[in-house]
Amino acid sequence: xxxxxxxxxxxxxxxxxxxxxxxxxxxxxxxxxxxxxxxxxxxxxxxxxxxxxxxxxxxxxxxxxxxxxxxxxxxxxxxxxxxxxxxxxxxxxxxxxxxxxxxxxxxxxxxxxxxxxxxxxxxxxxxxxxxxxxxxxxxxxxxxxxxxxxxxxxxxxxxxxxxxxxxxxxxxxxxxxxxxxxxxxxxxxxxxxxxxxxxxxxxxxxxxxxxxxxxxxxxxxxxxxxxxxxxxxxx
Numbered sequence: 001x002x003x004x005x006x007x008x009x010x011x012x013x014x015x016x017x018x019x020x021x022x023x024x025x026x027x028x029x030x031x032x033x034x035x036x037x038x039x040x041x042x043x044x045x046x047x048x049x050x051x052x053x054x055x056x057x058x059x060x061x062x063x064x065x066x067x068x069x070x071x072x073x074x075x076x077x078x079x080x081x082x083x084x085x086x087x088x089x090x091x092x093x094x095x096x097x098x099x100x101x102x103x104x105x106x107x108x109x110x111x112x113x114x115x116x117x118x119x120x121x122x123x124x125x126x127x128x129x130x131x132x133x134x135x136x137x138x139x140x141x142x143x144x145x146x147x148x149x150x151x152x153x154x155x156x157x158x159x160x161x162x163x164x165x166x167x168x169x170x171x172x173x174x175x176x177x178x179x180x181x182x183x184x185x186x187x188x189x190x191x192x193x194x195x196x197x198x199x200x201x202x203x204x205x206x207x208x209x210x211x212x213x214x215x216x217x218x219x220x221x222x223x224x225x226x227x228x229x230x231x232x233x234x235x
Contacts, residue, residue, distance in 0.1 A: 004155070004187050005046060010055030015041045017210040019055070025154070028181065029189045030198035032228065033207035040159055042207065043191045047157040048076050059155065077106045081148035083158035087140045089147075091133040095124055098132060099146045108151060118146040121183075122176050138169035145177050149184060156181065158190045162197055174200065195224035206231060 005023040010016065016038040023029055031039045044050040045057060048064045057064045059079060067075060081102075089098050099118070103110055119128050122142040132140060141161065148156050161177065162170040178200050181188045190197060198204050199221045206213045208231050219227070 004060060005189075006056070006058040007046065008056045010045060010052045010057060012038070012041055012045060012050070012052050015210060016045075016052075019212060021205065021212065021215075023187065023189065025187055026182075026185050027187055027203065028178065028201045029187075030201040030204045031189065031191045031207060032193065032195075032198055032204055032224075033213075034193070034231065037207040038210050039191045039207045043157050043159055043189060046189060047080050047082060047155070048072055049082075077102070079153055079155055081151065081153040081156045083141075083144050083148050083156065083161045085160040085163045087144045089132045089140055089143060092131060094131055095119075095128050095135075095143050098143050099150055102147060103151055111150070114150060115146075118149055118180065121180055122146050123172075136169075138165055138173060141165065141173055142176070145173070145180070149180050149186070154185075154187055156186050156188045158188065160192060161190065162194065163192070170194075170196070195221055195228060198224050 004025040004027075005021070007019055007021040010019040019042065031042060033039045041050065045052050048067075051065060055065070062075060064072065064075070090101065093101065096115070096119075099115065100110060119125055122145060124139065124142055124146065127135060127139060132143065135143070145161070162174055165173065174197055177188075190201070192198055199219065202218055204216045204219055204224065206216070206227065213231065216227070
């Protein structure tokens with residue numbers, strides 16, 4: 001695998017301190033840590049939603065830390081998708097309209113075969129013509145996932161994508177997300193506090209005391225739980 005994201009000596013005010021990290025193409029990465037550890041800030045820096053106080057962040061060789069508007073917005077539109085915990089959907093639009101909204105705004109070509117595949121693989125066929133305000137939380141998150149996957153963006157950043165869901169829905173949606181990410185050969189970076197979510201990752205990055213505490217290859221559920229308990233003792 002080739003390196004897709006390179007982070008060198010990145011700091012952000014009093015939130016993160018000297019982060020060094022490399023992420024490969026098609027990796028699934030989880031970032032874990034307790035509230036206030038800086039994990040969401042790291043996600044926002046990597047995705048270009050925020051800029052570091054110092055250091056370098058590159059995606060596919062493009063330095064996001066020096067890229068200025070409107071080139072930064074254009075780069076993000078062409079390369080990056082984001083899945084939010086609170087969905088960020090438009091209630092008066094249908095499922096299809098919400099999935100395609102970013103592509104329409106950016107005047108990107110729409111692949112109807114891919115749209116049909118996502119709607120089917122994310123179990124949205126029965127409700128595909130409904131407006132968002134008629135959907136359950138799980139269905140809304142499926143729409144948000146489809147919107148992130150529909151384009152040619154190679155990088156998906158997800159901030160607690162299953163945090164607001166019940167356990168059964170969480171399990172279903174997580175498997176659907178992982179299967180689609182692998183099918184479309186995307187790179188996925190997830191911020192989560194849930195060991196169940198993190199166990200599906202190729203690597204897990206633990207953040208503590210504003211720094212990367214450790215990086216682990218794929219871990220079993222109990223191993224992740226024990227690691228989080230050990231970190232909790234230091235809080």
